[in-house]
Amino acid sequence: MALKCSVELHIPTAIHNLGGAASLPDLVTALSLPQSKLPFLRRLMRLLVTSGIFVADSNAEVETYRLNPLSWLLVEGVEAEDHTYQKYFVTATVSRHYLEAGLSLADWFKKDLHAPLPSPFEELHGVPLVHETTKLLDEELDRIVNKGVAAHDNLAIGTILRECIDLFKGLRSLTDCGGGDGTTVRAILRAYPNIKCTVLDLPKVIENAPTHDLVNYVAGDMFHTISPAQAVMLKLVLHFWTDEDCVKILEQCRKAIPSREEGGKVIIIEIILGPSMGPIMYESQLLMDMLMMVITRGRQRDENDWREIFVKAGYSNYKIVKKIGTRGIIEVYP
């Protein structure tokens, strides 16, 4: 709630606009808050500093607050290639609809619901999230969720391109399945302009995607057919779906790629649950799994879960290419 409050007040943007460091009186003035709120702002900032959102410089004569890499992502209007503004991920996650769904979890557990099992969100609100009917529940929620998911998903590609140079090297063609508005593919093309790139997504997404000379946009349904390419990428798509649906999607991917000998592969970018990166990373992976449990029919998966899905979808082998933070990159071979 404190984080939501800070992004709604635009505190990160104000600190940035004040030159990267701001005292409480600076902030009160910049945010046009009543002077009487200064002691309350001090308490809010104290918590957010301790939670790792801001940095406090308490050795200065007047205590000042600075941004860190996390709050930098909450600064609005930054024109930089790898900057993705995360305000809407915060506001969606603590929206009334998400919170009510989370608060209904015990009731959901007790109900003997029939398959396909609705998420607590769907059971409570009557519509699924990130669906064409979500806006019937609340247009503003639908808007902030779509913006929040896009910002969250676009966060990783710069790091992936930096850390996994072999992933796309030598690729002739790539289909980004569920590739949204093509932000990921455009970043890949900047690094590898010779890859023939296709973005496949639902018609309503493709209709609003920006045009690009080198990107072939295809409006379709990944459960029916996927545009052929040497590699198909599924970045942050499968966690939204049940295991049965993941098998169906991966079966379509297999039809779209050539044999392993001809370089065919599926590239999956997702969380690979596991405690190996320490308790803080593992807890954040598990919190993302709880989020999936409350708002979707999908889940986060450990390596065994992934292996089982690959085998069921008819793949011969896989390789975990790298783990970056909470996420991992898996190459799956036909």
Ligand SMILES: C[S@@+](CC[C@H](N)C(=O)[O-])C[C@H]1O[C@@H](n2cnc3c(N)ncnc32)[C@H](O)[C@@H]1O
């Ligand atoms: C969570 S987003 C991931 C976006 C993108 N891969 C990224 O990392 O930025 C999931 C995407 O899957 C798309 N999608 C959902 N159902 C689909 C379907 N049946 N066929 C194709 N795309 C679909 C959604 O429209 C959305 O753009």
